[in-house]
Amino acid sequence: MVTIKEIASAVGVSSATVSRVLNYDPTLSISTKKRQAIIETAEALNYATPRNRSRAAAQAGGAGLKIALVHFLDPAQELADPYYVGVRLGIESRCQALKSEVVKVFLTGSSPEAAMLEGASGVVAVGHYYGDELEWLRRHSRHLVFADYAPAGDADDAVLSDVSLAMTRLLEAVHGMGYRRIGFIGWIDAFYGPDNIHSERRCRAYIDWMSKAGFYDPELCMVERMTPDSGYTLTKAMLSKPNPPRIVITCNDNMALGAYRAIHELGLSIPGDVAVASFNDIPVAQFLGPPLTTVKIPAELIGETAVDLLLERLSGREVAKKVVLGTEIVWRGSTPQTETTAGVEATAPGAL
Structure with missing residues (x-):
C-alpha cells in the first residue's frame, strides 16, 4: 500500500501537508499548483484516502447487516401512495445491492416490540414521526436515519427534499x-x-x-x-x-x-x-x-441515500448529517x- 510518506517524497513536501490536503483541510495555506500536484500524485499511485477507505469499508461491511425499515404507513396505505412505495423500494434495492437483510416494521398506532429495532444494526424510518413515537424510535435504535423527514433540531441523520x-x-x-x-x-x-x-x-x-x-x-x-x-x-x-x-x-x-x-x-x-x-x-x-x-x-434516491447515511454511521461517523436532495x-x-x-x-x- 502506498504511504503518505512516499507521496510527500515524490512531491517534495512534508507528510503532514500531504495528509491535510488529502483530508480536505480548509485551514491549510498551500498554493493551488502544489495542492494539485499532491492530489495527482496520490491518484497516480492509487492511494486511498482515509475518507475513501472508510467509505469502501462501509460498502463492504453492508453484507450481513440487519436493517429495520420502520414505516409510518401500514401496507394498504402505502400501496395507495406510490411516492412512499418508491422510497421503500429505494431502501430495499440499496440493501439488496449491499447484501443486507431488511426487516419491515409498521409503526401505525401501537409500538411494536422494541427488540425488533434493538436487534438490528440500524433503523431507517420512513415518513413523519412526532412526540412519543419519535422518542421511542430514538430510544430503541442503535443508529437511526429518517427518510423523507427531518425532526426539529440537528441531532438526527435525515434525507429529504425541500x-x-x-x-x-x-x-x-x-x-x-x-x-x-x-x-x-x-x-x-x-x-x-x-x-x-x-x-x-x-x-x-x-x-x-x-x-x-x-x-x-x-x-x-x-x-x-x-x-x-x-x-x-x-x-x-x-x-x-x-x-x-x-x-x-x-x-x-x-x-x-x-x-x-x-x-x-x-x-x-x-x-x-x-x-x-x-x-x-x-x-x-x-x-x-x-x-x-x-x-x-426523487423518492427512490431518498431511500437509497438513507441507507448510505446509515452505513456511514456504522463506519464511525459521529456528527449528524442532513442531506437535502434537489427537485425538478x-x-x-x-x-x-x-x-x-x-x-x-x-x-x-x-x-x-
Whole structure:
C-alpha cells in the first residue's frame, strides 16, 4: 500500500501537508499548483484516502447487516401512495445491492416490540414521526436515519427534499406565466392539531409567498385531514366558489387525481378552465388526460441515500448529517406554457 510518506517524497513536501490536503483541510495555506500536484500524485499511485477507505469499508461491511425499515404507513396505505412505495423500494434495492437483510416494521398506532429495532444494526424510518413515537424510535435504535423527514433540531441523520423551496419555485414559475388566482389544496399536519391547520410545509410556503406577492385569498387555501377523497372534495368546494382560481396546486399527485375528477364532474376542462400542478411525479402522472405538471421528488434516491447515511454511521461517523436532495418541475399539459396563457391575460387583465 502506498504511504503518505512516499507521496510527500515524490512531491517534495512534508507528510503532514500531504495528509491535510488529502483530508480536505480548509485551514491549510498551500498554493493551488502544489495542492494539485499532491492530489495527482496520490491518484497516480492509487492511494486511498482515509475518507475513501472508510467509505469502501462501509460498502463492504453492508453484507450481513440487519436493517429495520420502520414505516409510518401500514401496507394498504402505502400501496395507495406510490411516492412512499418508491422510497421503500429505494431502501430495499440499496440493501439488496449491499447484501443486507431488511426487516419491515409498521409503526401505525401501537409500538411494536422494541427488540425488533434493538436487534438490528440500524433503523431507517420512513415518513413523519412526532412526540412519543419519535422518542421511542430514538430510544430503541442503535443508529437511526429518517427518510423523507427531518425532526426539529440537528441531532438526527435525515434525507429529504425541500418542498418549501420547491413550492416557492413553482409559484414563481406560474406567476411568471400570468397566473394570479392560484388555489392550494392540502392536508392538515396531524402533529400541530386544529389550532395550526396551515403548518404543513407546502401550505406554509404557499401562504407566505402569496401574501408577500399581494395575491393571498384565504378562500383559495383549503386543507383538511387527509382522506382518499380529499383532493376531490376540496377541489369541488373551491371551484364552486363565486371567484374560483385559474390554477389549483395540490399537495401531492394523489390529491391531483381527485382534483381531476372534481373538475371533470363540474363540466370544466383542464387546462382551459383551470390548470393543475402538483408534487411527487408518481408514475401515473404522465398518463393522465392531460398529463400532470408536477414537482419531481426523487423518492427512490431518498431511500437509497438513507441507507448510505446509515452505513456511514456504522463506519464511525459521529456528527449528524442532513442531506437535502434537489427537485425538478416537470411541465406537462395540465399547465400550459404557451402563448394561450398570455393571450387570456391580455384580453382579461387579472383574470388568471
